[in-house]
Amino acid sequence: MKPANSFEEIGDLLRSQAPSCPPPAGLEARILLALDQRRHPAPRIWWPWLLLPPAFAAIVVLMWPKPTVPALETTRNEIPLASDPALESVVSVVDAENPLAAETDALSRDALRAGSFLIDCLPSVAFQSE
């Protein structure tokens, strides 16, 4: 059997019989299953993504140990005032008098002067009996 030595015959020889490459037995079923899964995807469960994070955060907040604040020690440190005898005598005199008494007297005197002035400014009214 002579091999084909003319490349024009090669084409005829290739066409005359081609190798058979049968697909695997389950390939068609696998393709149809993949198509069906694509058309009808499994419903995605979405609610855990909404509820779980807040629930976890709430648990963390509730379970978190409360911080203990240490008791503050308060002390009163009274600072002694410096004492000056001369100042203390003046302060005592001022504190003894009514601070408004001088003002009251001054206002009274002003009022008397203003009244006298107004009386002097008024024309004298002479009663003339007829």
Added chain:
Amino acid sequence: MNPAETPDDAALARLAQGGSSAAFGTLVHRHHGRVFAFLLALTRHRQDAEDLTQETFLRAWDKIHHYDPRLPLLPWLLTLARRQSITALRRARPPIAEAPLTADVEPSSRALRLWELAKSMLPADTYSALWLHYREELPLKQVAAILGKREGAVKVMLHRARKSLAATASGTTPEIEPSCFPEPQRTMP
């Protein structure tokens, strides 16, 4: 072998475009073998060819509304298949050496031995072009469209392939791998 297009493909495609999964299932039944064979010729890896066949039909279902029913269906499917193989090559893993498909069966005819020789000595693109033109009997224009090449380039590719096959087949055996070009079994007279 008859051309891929059958009169019912267009009608089934129109039904599939309307949403009929049964019509698309029929198309899968008709063409999955040929798509697988083409991808096997292209990838030379059986597992990859199976995965890519599945991906091709999933892609075809997603893009069925892009298909023009006035045109043959098989070239459109094979174009999608080739694009899927390119995408897979971009995420390629190291190729695993695979035993020849017909390791258990020795080619019993000149034609089958020639196909084995072509598979062993030709690059994947050239072997695919040979497959599409001589096995699927697609015209050069469709072969070029599927492979993403110009028609003239495909013609030159096929011419060189035939020439090298003829030279190798008629020449001495050192150029040929013994496992790919076995001696025919002599039957008892």
